[in-house]
Amino acid sequence: MNALLLAAEGEPQPPLLPHLDELVIGLIAFVIVFGFLAKKLLPNINKVLVERREAIEGGIEKAESAQIEAQSVLEQYKAQLAEARHEAARLRQEATEQGTAIIQEMKAEGQRQREEIIAAGHTQIEADRKAAASSLRQDVGKLATDLAGKLVGESLQDVARQSRTIDRFLDELEEKAEAVR
Amino acid sequence: MSADQTLAFDPDCHIFTGCGFPAPGLHTFIYEPIATWGGFELTKPMLLAVLSSIVVVGFFWAAFRKPKLVPGKMQMIGEAGYDFVRRGIVYEIIGKKDGEKYVPFMVSMFFLVWMMNLWSIIPLAQFPVTSLIAFPAALALIVYVLWVSLTFKKHGFVGGWKNIVGWDKSLGPILPLVVVLEFFSNLIIRPFTHAVRLFANMFAGHLLIVMFSLASWYLLNGIGIVYAGTSFVMVLVMTAFELFIQAVQAYVFVLLACSYVQGALSEHH
Numbered sequence: 001m002n003a004l005l006l007a008a009e010g011e012p013q014p015p016l017l018p019h020l021d022e023l024v025i026g027l028i029a030f031v032i033v034f035g036f037l038a039k040k041l042l043p044n045i046n047k048v049l050v051e052r053r054e055a056i057e058g059g060i061e062k063a064e065s066a067q068i069e070a071q072s073v074l075e076q077y078k079a080q081l082a083e084a085r086h087e088a089a090r091l092r093q094e095a096t097e098q099g100t101a102i103i104q105e106m107k108a109e110g111q112r113q114r115e116e117i118i119a120a121g122h123t124q125i126e127a128d129r130k131a132a133a134s135s136l137r138q139d140v141g142k143l144a145t146d147l148a149g150k151l152v153g154e155s156l157q158d159v160a161r162q163s164r165t166i167d168r169f170l171d172e173l174e175e176k177a178e179a180v181r
Numbered sequence: 182m183s184a185d186q187t188l189a190f191d192p193d194c195h196i197f198t199g200c201g202f203p204a205p206g207l208h209t210f211i212y213e214p215i216a217t218w219g220g221f222e223l224t225k226p227m228l229l230a231v232l233s234s235i236v237v238v239g240f241f242w243a244a245f246r247k248p249k250l251v252p253g254k255m256q257m258i259g260e261a262g263y264d265f266v267r268r269g270i271v272y273e274i275i276g277k278k279d280g281e282k283y284v285p286f287m288v289s290m291f292f293l294v295w296m297m298n299l300w301s302i303i304p305l306a307q308f309p310v311t312s313l314i315a316f317p318a319a320l321a322l323i324v325y326v327l328w329v330s331l332t333f334k335k336h337g338f339v340g341g342w343k344n345i346v347g348w349d350k351s352l353g354p355i356l357p358l359v360v361v362l363e364f365f366s367n368l369i370i371r372p373f374t375h376a377v378r379l380f381a382n383m384f385a386g387h388l389l390i391v392m393f394s395l396a397s398w399y400l401l402n403g404i405g406i407v408y409a410g411t412s413f414v415m416v417l418v419m420t421a422f423e424l425f426i427q428a429v430q431a432y433v434f435v436l437l438a439c440s441y442v443q444g445a446l447s448e449h450h
Binding site for chain 2: 015016017018019020021022023024025026027028029030032033034036037038041042044045047048049051052055
């Protein structure tokens with residue numbers, strides 16, 4: 001409370017008259033602050049602010065490019081998918097056509113083979129028939145000759161004998177047939 | 182109430198004891214030296230002024246010494262303050278392109294003035310350094326030197342003078358009158374008002390707080406206690422009000438500094 005004394009001591013100087021010592025201290029105070037801030041601290045923060053801005057803008061740019069890339073990939077994928085679908089449809093169509101053609105061919109082949117077989121059968125039967133007919137003709141001729149010989153050889157007076165001859169002949173025939181069988 | 186304050190009255194002095202009210206006055210703003218070196222006397226306001234520098238530098242040192250891309254708490258606060266002056270004042274008044282160069286100057290000015298004002302309500306300090314005209318005058322002088330030198334650097338000698346006196350041929354016969362008015366207004370009155378505006382606001386604010394504080398104490402007797410209570414409420418109200426005024430005055434001081442610089446850089450002031 002030693003300040004109490006001051007009031008008693010003379011007139012204070014006018015309030016608008018600057019005290020030189022204080023003025024100098026004020027200048028120094030500003031120079032200190034300005035020196036530190038202008039030379040070191042504000043450049044520091046400015047650098048970081050620029051870096052931060054670049055980081056944010058870079059991030060946005062990266063995201064944009066990624067989005068564009070994703071879009072193009074999607075488009076590519078879609079195009080490929082469409083192409084694949086188209087290809088599949090084409091293949092299916094082709095397969096159907098091929099299948100139809102093959103079936104058609106097979107049918108024709110089957111038909112042809114059947115006809116061949118039938119034709120071959122007919123020929124065979126015809127040949128067999130011809131062979132049978134010719135051999136039959138020979139046999140019948142021989143038989144008829146035999147029979148006629150026998151009939152002529154025997155006395156034609158005796159009916160009984162005649163009939164016996166015929167019976168015998170028929171028996172022989174049967175025997176022959178059985179022997180053949 | 183600070184013990185260093187020039188209270189100039191007996192602590193036993195109360196109303197109804199035959200003791201007159203020890204009104205605060207100019208003596209409230211005078212301090213005895215704390216220390217003396219030769220002819221130089223260190224007083225409390227001087228100490229506070231230097232402390233203001235240290236506090237401002239210390240704060241920004243803590244905030245911006247190793248700034249990170251993702252800021253910590255201190256850096257965030259520092260950036261907010263920095264951004265307020267840079268974008269809120271400098272870019273607004275001078276423009277981004279021309280103003281960038283003066284950002285460090287204005288940031289230093291703003292925070293130094295604000296801190297000098299803030300001491301008013303910081304316990305134990307309780308004295309706004311800027312309520313002594315020498316400190317606002319020193320800062321106004323720096324701004325004055327800056328904008329005057331900028332004017333001549335930008336427009337040359339003749340152009341600089343024309344800029345200062347508001348030379349405009351189209352004014353015709355009243356041109357001489359305008360020249361004289363502008364000359365005094367810009368070159369002589371401007372630095373004075375720049376300093377006094379800050380000084381007077383802080384001076385008056387401090388005086389009010391001291392007056393209500395003293396009254397609270399002085400009235401503390403008999404029926405006067407009721408009035409002492411009222412007076413004390415006023416101390417609180419004025420303290421809160423001062424908190425606001427301190428920031429506003431720092432803002433106005435820097436705003437004007439920017440406007441002077443802007444005037445110096447522009448073609449017509």
